[in-house]
Amino acid sequence: MRADAQRNRDKIVEVARQVFREKGYDAPLDEIAKKAGVGAGTLYRHFPSRDDLHDAVMQAWADGVDVATEKALAHEGDSREVLLDWFRTYVGLVSSYKGSPAKITSAMGDPDSPIRTKCQVLSAANAKVIERLGDALRPGIEPVQMARLIGGVATVADTASLDAEAVDPLLAVVADGLLA
Amino acid sequence: MRADAQRNRDKIVEVARQVFREKGYDAPLDEIAKKAGVGAGTLYRHFPSRDDLHDAVMQAWADGVDVATEKALAHEGDSREVLLDWFRTYVGLVSSYKGSPAKITSAMGDPDSPIRTKCQVLSAANAKVIERLGDALRPGIEPVQMARLIGGVATVADTASLDAEAVDPLLAVVADGLLA
DNA sequence: AGACAATACGGAGAGTGTCTCCGTTTTGCA
């Protein structure tokens, strides 16, 4: 990749991260281009779709997922505690900006999604949690199912602007359901 | 209301119902206006926002909710059966078109939402179910919490185009969590 | 019936966002 191309790409991703966080996933792409000091054409050449840009933006985020998983797994306590702790972490991770819980959750399980890379990280994290809890969990739970349950809660929390206090009881219900 | 106004209003709602179903909640309003044979101004005068139109479209739908509730409550069987039956019904009701689960679920609990009328019907239905199940349910469950849990599942199912087979296990987890 | 407010209509057009096309500029290699 040519040096100027790389430079522009990096700049776009950096600006996009910030704009997405401020204005949500629906922020105008032209605005991102302008703030990055490039033309619209340049942005669209690097990232043909919004999701492609989103994927690039979430690169750093994906690393954080691993760290967070380790932390939740290191947590000493009974299964319910571990599960709840992970769920809270998960909701936090997946709610990077307005609209992201829905995007990430629906991309999960779609083999053609441009942001699939990042979803696999989450899937892997869920798999680890499932493995750690072992027999305490109801049998036959798949990582993607866990992702959908918690992703659903996170999506509702996102679109309805719920605070942690309102979300926690919902997570508790799901946790108990999974431990049943 | 003047006769021509009533005529146009009815026509718009009729067309909107059909277009929403075909193209989802995001369908262009101008297209609805055109298909209804009215100008854009007329549509926007009758329904200042998309949600206002959505609300009108869901009028008939709201009646169906009552019927469905009665049916689910009449269901003989253990609590789990009743709950699961109601959840399946709920998901069906709330998924009238692409985007509607998210809309309806987030409107629930927002006192200023234009589609609040319709959400109250669902809230009332949930309250009835909760009452019917009584002590079998975990204590302190609010209708709106139930709406958020199932609405979350429905939203994920909607955006990820899941079929009933994939949704059912998720509902089972939530049901067991609520019965815990 | 005829006339006159009041009410409603409708579409042009301004504002905003998406995405492409292509003439111009930059880069890297020989």
Place this chain on the structure above:
DNA sequence: TGCAAAACGGAGACACTCTCCGTATTGTCT
């Protein structure tokens, strides 16, 4: 240094939302 390939960038075509206001329709009063 020169030149072809690669990348740029912004004008503009297209799409959707929403408003404004001149025109048409309706209901009422005589």
